[in-house]
Amino acid sequence: MNRAGKGSFSRSFFANMLLITNNPDVRDAFTDKHGITLRFIEGSYRDVLVAARDLIHSGSKLLTHPLMGSLKPNETPYRSVALAVMEGPMDMDSLMLIERSIETFDKFAAVTRPDRGVNTPERMLADFRLIDLSLISSALDH
Amino acid sequence: MKLELGYIYIKDVQFGAKSEVKDGTLYVNKEEIQKLVLEDENLVSCDVDLARPGESVRITPVKDVIEPRVKVEGRGGVFPGWMHKVDTVGEGKTNVLKGAAVVTAGKVVGFQEGIIDMSGEGAKYTPFSKTNNVVLVINPIDNLEAHDYEHSLRVAGLKVATYLGELARNLTPDEVKVYEHEGVLEGYKKYPDLPRVAYVLMLQSQGLLHDTYVYGVDAKQSLTTMINPTELFDGAIVSGNCVSACDKNPTYIHENNPVVEELFAQHGKKLNFVGVIITNENVYLADKMRSSDWSAKLCKFLNLDGAIVSQEGFGNPDTDLIMNCKKIEAEGVKTVIITDEYAGQDGSSQSLADADVAANAVVTGGNANVVIHLPKMDKVIGTLDYVDIIAGGWSGSLQPDGSIIAELQVITSATNEQGYNCLSAR
Numbered sequence: 001m002n003r004a005g006k007g008s009f010s011r012s013f014f015a016n017m018l019l020i021t022n023n024p025d026v027r028d029a030f031t032d033k034h035g036i037t038l039r040f041i042e043g044s045y046r047d048v049l050v051a052a053r054d055l056i057h058s059g060s061k062l063l064t065h066p067l068m069g070s071l072k073p074n075e076t077p078y079r080s081v082a083l084a085v086m087e088g089p090m091d092m093d094s095l096m097l098i099e100r101s102i103e104t105f106d107k108f109a110a111v112t113r114p115d116r117g118v119n120t121p122e123r124m125l126a127d128f129r130l131i132d133l134s135l136i137s138s139a140l141d142h
Numbered sequence: 143m144k145l146e147l148g149y150i151y152i153k154d155v156q157f158g159a160k161s162e163v164k165d166g167t168l169y170v171n172k173e174e175i176q177k178l179v180l181e182d183e184n185l186v187s188c189d190v191d192l193a194r195p196g197e198s199v200r201i202t203p204v205k206d207v208i209e210p211r212v213k214v215e216g217r218g219g220v221f222p223g224w225m226h227k228v229d230t231v232g233e234g235k236t237n238v239l240k241g242a243a244v245v246t247a248g249k250v251v252g253f254q255e256g257i258i259d260m261s262g263e264g265a266k267y268t269p270f271s272k273t274n275n276v277v278l279v280i281n282p283i284d285n286l287e288a289h290d291y292e293h294s295l296r297v298a299g300l301k302v303a304t305y306l307g308e309l310a311r312n313l314t315p316d317e318v319k320v321y322e323h324e325g326v327l328e329g330y331k332k333y334p335d336l337p338r339v340a341y342v343l344m345l346q347s348q349g350l351l352h353d354t355y356v357y358g359v360d361a362k363q364s365l366t367t368m369i370n371p372t373e374l375f376d377g378a379i380v381s382g383n384c385v386s387a388c389d390k391n392p393t394y395i396h397e398n399n400p401v402v403e404e405l406f407a408q409h410g411k412k413l414n415f416v417g418v419i420i421t422n423e424n425v426y427l428a429d430k431m432r433s434s435d436w437s438a439k440l441c442k443f444l445n446l447d448g449a450i451v452s453q454e455g456f457g458n459p460d461t462d463l464i465m466n467c468k469k470i471e472a473e474g475v476k477t478v479i480i481t482d483e484y485a486g487q488d489g490s491s492q493s494l495a496d497a498d499v500a501a502n503a504v505v506t507g508g509n510a511n512v513v514i515h516l517p518k519m520d521k522v523i524g525t526l527d528y529v530d531i532i533a534g535g536w537s538g539s540l541q542p543d544g545s546i547i548a549e550l551q552v553i554t555s556a557t558n559e560q561g562y563n564c565l566s567a568r
Contacts, residue, residue, distance in 0.1 A: 134289065
């Protein structure tokens with residue numbers, strides 16, 4: 001991606017970037033990337049959001065939108081979220097955004113669908129992983 | 143800047159030995175179109191089919207819809223940055239094959255493409271059941287990356303639309319529409335007492351397969367900026383995304399942006415149409431902040447009284463929509479936002495993923511979660527293989543009798559957030 005300006009900004013200004021994901025393709029693509037710490041979660045889309053919220057409670061800030069992409073939370077099982085890890089007072093914008101995102105997730109998850117979300121069949125998983133990886137990669141300039 | 147759009151009304155589409163327009167019928171030479179599409183070495187096959195209003199035809203998975211146009215007078219050419227050099231468009235004369243459309247179909251990511259039904263229940267919800275469609279079902283070489291396939295499909299659609307548009311070059315239009323934008327200062331002098339209103343057009347720009355292009359440039363790499371409204375009518379903005387079918391803005395709708403048309407219609411009467419601000423919907427939160435700050439700054443620079451803000455997509459873009467709305471209102475500029483809703487199948491849930499008290503004037507394209515039943519069609523252009531995985535469908539959506547039970551979001555442009563859709567509360 002040709003976004004040198006933002007890339008250097010994100011890596012230098014937020015020295016402690018943490019990428020939380022439950023997507024194995026994102027894990028593979030971002031393992032050992034300079035300036036990015038990866039936390040892989042063996043869990044659900046919601047588990048990723050909750051892990052992000054816990055960090056926000058102790059002062060970290062969201063760098064990417066938790067509901068990126070147009071796939072609804074009861075469709076894709078994958079999620080990746082980037083944060084700037086820091087300690088201190090809570091960032092209210094990040095808190096509001098993550099709380100609203102979890103609320104939206106729960107609204108959608110209440111409408112379960114066969115073969116969607118956590119029950120997605122193998123033939124669709126690769127496409128869902130690809131979308132998630134593409135979006136986070138372009139957001140983080142990788 | 144003055145643009146005359148010459149409408150040549152197309153009432154039928156047929157295959158013919160020669161591509162031409164005769165007595166309101168668009169004749170297309172299948173082989174020439176296939177040859178044009180298959181110039182791209184990433185593509186192995188291109189089936190060309192035709193779909194007319196009222197026919198028992200289902201087209202899926204739909205990627206984009208494009209209206210054939212040709213520049214007959216003035217600078218540049220239609221789809222600048224793609225089919226023509228990057229020269230400013232939006233003035234002179236452009237001929238339009240009104241009533242015709244190029245529809246591209248292919249499984250880029252199956253769940254993000256849509257359905258167009260030419261008759262029955264589904265036809266009521268998509269504006270493209272009323273156009274005479276030249277449908278390209280395009281297959282890529284093995285193992286082509288999804289974003290390269292998307293690029294090839296996008297260019298194929300633009301090429302064929304340009305090829306068909308060229309047929310209108312020497313025709314006499316059935317109707318001519320004139321759009322003139324006199325510029326900010328002239329507009330102010332001419333209509334000092336009318337409210338100054340601009341359109342803030344949000345472009346989908348979340349990343350690969352979620353992009354929109356302005357003069358060939360990926361919108362996510364741009365700061366919020368201004369564009370002359372008539373430039374849109376010459377294809378300055380091209381869709382490159384695979385978001386949910388119901389609320390993506392196909393290239394056709396950018397070419398026919400209904401908000402811009404209506405603002406022109408009211409210009410000098412109810413309001414002074416100051417211009418169009420284009421901004422993006424990036425995933426990175428610092429980008430969102432920068433872009434929405436910039437939208438608000440431009441609204442202030444222009445001394446607006448009001449702004450209409452439209453979005454594309456759901457979830458992440460809702461945040462950009464609300465940030466734009468809040469910040470523009472904070473500059474003392476009244477806003478009206480245009481969105482659609484994911485309010486649950488019974489319509490009782492919170493509609494958007496974000497909200498603010500400043501968003502107190504909202505126009506909706508409808509509830510994308512509404513469940514619809516689409517009857518079996520006699521003919522399918524494309525494949526039904528992805529109906530069970532399309533966004534808004536689910537395993538079992540495709541019934542044994544060939545009918546489909548799914549949410550409205552499967553239908554191309556059903557809840558379009560520029561208002562180019564068929565739902566109404568009237």
